[in-house]
Amino acid sequence: MDGPSDVPLRQASGVAAPSLRAVHLAGVDVAFPEPKGGVFKAVSNATLAVAPNEFVAIVGPTGCGKSTLLNCAAGLLKPAGGTVEILGAPLSGLNGHAGYLFQQDALMPWKTALANVALALEVGGVPTAEAMARAQVWLTRVGLKSFGDRYSHQLSGGQRKRVALAQVLIRDPKILLMDEPFGPLDAQTRQIMGNLLLDLWAADRKTVLFVTHDLEEAIALADRVVIMSAGPAARIIGDHTIDIPRPRDATEVRLQPRFHDIHRAIWAQLRDEVVKAYGGEVG
Amino acid sequence: MPIARWKLLALQAAVAITAIAIWHIGSAGTLGVTFLPKFFFSAPWDVGARVVKLFGDGTARIAHCTDPLDITRLLSTSDACFGKTIWQHLSVTLIEGLLAFVIGSAAGILFGFWFARRPLVAAVFDPYIKMFNALPRVVLAPIFMLWLGLGIWSKVALGVTLVFFIVFFNVYQGVREVSPVILANARMLGMNDRQLFRHVYWPSALSWMFSSLHTSVGFAIIGAVVGEYLGSAAGLGYLIQQAEGTFDVTGVFAGMVILAAFVLGIDWVVTLVERRLLVWKPPAASSQT
Numbered sequence: 420m421d422g423p424s425d426v427p428l429r430q431a432s433g434v435a436a437p438s439l440r441a442v443h444l445a446g447v448d449v450a451f452p453e454p455k456g457g458v459f460k461a462v463s464n465a466t467l468a469v470a471p472n473e474f475v476a477i478v479g480p481t482g483c484g485k486s487t488l489l490n491c492a493a494g495l496l497k498p499a500g501g502t503v504e505i506l507g508a509p510l511s512g513l514n515g516h517a518g519y520l521f522q523q524d525a526l527m528p529w530k531t532a533l534a535n536v537a538l539a540l541e542v543g544g545v546p547t548a549e550a551m552a553r554a555q556v557w558l559t560r561v562g563l564k565s566f567g568d569r570y571s572h573q574l575s576g577g578q579r580k581r582v583a584l585a586q587v588l589i590r591d592p593k594i595l596l597m598d599e600p601f602g603p604l605d606a607q608t609r610q611i612m613g614n615l616l617l618d619l620w621a622a623d624r625k626t627v628l629f630v631t632h633d634l635e636e637a638i639a640l641a642d643r644v645v646i647m648s649a650g651p652a653a654r655i656i657g658d659h660t661i662d663i664p665r666p667r668d669a670t671e672v673r674l675q676p677r678f679h680d681i682h683r684a685i686w687a688q689l690r691d692e693v694v695k696a697y698g699g700e701v702g
Numbered sequence: 703m704p705i706a707r708w709k710l711l712a713l714q715a716a717v718a719i720t721a722i723a724i725w726h727i728g729s730a731g732t733l734g735v736t737f738l739p740k741f742f743f744s745a746p747w748d749v750g751a752r753v754v755k756l757f758g759d760g761t762a763r764i765a766h767c768t769d770p771l772d773i774t775r776l777l778s779t780s781d782a783c784f785g786k787t788i789w790q791h792l793s794v795t796l797i798e799g800l801l802a803f804v805i806g807s808a809a810g811i812l813f814g815f816w817f818a819r820r821p822l823v824a825a826v827f828d829p830y831i832k833m834f835n836a837l838p839r840v841v842l843a844p845i846f847m848l849w850l851g852l853g854i855w856s857k858v859a860l861g862v863t864l865v866f867f868i869v870f871f872n873v874y875q876g877v878r879e880v881s882p883v884i885l886a887n888a889r890m891l892g893m894n895d896r897q898l899f900r901h902v903y904w905p906s907a908l909s910w911m912f913s914s915l916h917t918s919v920g921f922a923i924i925g926a927v928v929g930e931y932l933g934s935a936a937g938l939g940y941l942i943q944q945a946e947g948t949f950d951v952t953g954v955f956a957g958m959v960i961l962a963a964f965v966l967g968i969d970w971v972v973t974l975v976e977r978r979l980l981v982w983k984p985p986a987a988s989s990q991t
């Protein structure tokens with residue numbers, strides 16, 4: 420690993436500004452209208468604070484409201500109750516500090532991979548030629564040097580995710596929202612992508628809010644893992660600090676005894692929620 | 703498994719040869735019965751000869767011309783070297799079709815966007831749009847001729863009413879069906895309304911419009927030919943109508959052959975254009991020849 424050898428992260432962010440939070444969701448409620456009238460309370464009284472430069476993973480059973488929570492942090496969804504604060508200021512409208520890596524494919528299918536990445540800069544007024552050159556650098560960084568002229572249907576699922584990652588990171592957002600970014604990939608590719616993410620993150624330690632349903636992945640990558648309860652009316656029910664030192668290797672870290680201890684402790688809590696999520700459906 | 707190219711061509715040729723053979727045998731009475739009498743069905747060699755003659759005469763007339771050619775002369779039926787030649791008929795139909803396509807598409811795009819972005823407007827006009835679209839457009843031809851005369855514009859208008867609705871519905875759909883995720887992504891990337899239009903709505907709408915390019919171009923030509931047939935002094939529709947007026951079945955068939963070849967040619971050009979414009983689209987499940 421060639422990352423800069425680290426001061427422990429907790430300390431670094433803690434010293435800089437103890438009270439400032441990069442993302443602060445306080446008592447957030449989200450309700451969706453039901454097709455047959457009434458409302459479906461998806462998220463209820465969810466509270467989550469993320470410090471600057473912190474990497475937080477959200478884990479929870481499927482359908483509990485992880486994407487919903489992320490949409491609130493992005494400003495795409497206005498919560499019915501509670502407050503959302505970004506870098507200390509209440510959020511109104513879209514979150515301009517955040518880059519969002521969506522759960523579904525979000526690349527523009529009518530643009531090539533390179534043009535998709537460059538577009539993120541052009542939108543901000545960067546001249547096309549310069550944007551293209553910088554986009555090429557980012558494509559190289561995510562390992563897609565020679566794939567710039569491909570359209571989205573000519574890329575594999577993992578390649579599309581990497582283009583999307585480059586598209587988000589090229590704008591250098593302060594906060595990174597990632598919704599199951601490696602969701603459709605196989606276990607090996609996930610770990611490779613995980614390492615890629617850790618490498619990129621080590622460069623400037625953005626604030627990261629990372630949604631996943633894979634607990635091992637969450638522990639391997641994050642500083643802190645929070646657990647969401649099964650829906651409806653999901654909220655944050657667990658908060659675990661991962662004190663495995665960095666730099667980490669997303670594959671090797673899984674072999675450490677400390678990893679297993681943490682995994683066992685969190686899984687005990689998560690399992691009940693996963694069972695609830697399915698039990699509720701069946702029963 | 704894809705069919706080999708030569709095999710396909712051979713089979714396609716076989717169909718044409720069989721059809722022409724039946725036509726020939728039927729009209730010549732080779733089997734003792736003339737089941738396709740020449741008066742009603744003409745004969746393949748006569749039709750072929752007529753097509754050759756039309757082009758031969760037309761080309762001979764043009765060959766003598768020295769004056770530079772311009773659009774007014776191309777459209778003038780009394781022009782000394784162009785008037786009433788096959789080249790004039792082809793150009794007139796082509797020009798009418800092109801104009802109908804361009805004007806109809808422009809209007810369709812404009813209204814498609816407007817309606818898609820303004821749900822109230824769309825809801826209010828919905829029944830009227832449906833009503834006009836259900837109307838067989840042929841009945842409008844006499845009205846257009848009354849309003850616009852017997853020149854090219856009444857034909858263009860007829861084509862426009864056909865092209866407009868196809869483009870309109872496709873653009874409307876294209877704008878409405880933009881993936882919400884792509885839209886959310888674009889907004890998170892910081893796009894303002896103008897940029898959203900340029901990078902998201904516009905390409906999406908165009909892709910829907912291009913997917914119906916064959917249909918809309920085809921309808922533009924249909925509008926032109928039907929308009930000419932119902933009353934004009936030039937064009938392929940006029941050519942067929944004139945032959946029909948004198949019970950010249952060979953002339954009717956010759957006109958149809960030329961029209962069919964003309965449409966095939968245009969369709970081929972559209973396919974080339976489409977391939978360039980929709981490179982980003984995954985190939986359809988049922989791939990073409």
Ligand SMILES: Nc1ncnc2c1ncn2[C@@H]1O[C@H](COP(=O)(O)OP(=O)(O)OP(=O)(O)O)[C@@H](O)[C@H]1O
Pocket residue numbers: 451452459461479480481482483484485486487488522632650
């Ligand atoms: N637009 C919507 N309208 C109605 N209900 C919705 C809507 N979006 C989400 N929901 C509901 O809210 C709940 C949470 O959805 P969400 O997408 O946040 O789940 P998730 O935790 O991201 O699940 P997954 O892990 O499967 O992605 C689900 O029960 C879902 O059915």
Ligand SMILES: [Mg+2]
Pocket residue numbers: 485486487522598
């Ligand atoms: Mg989700």
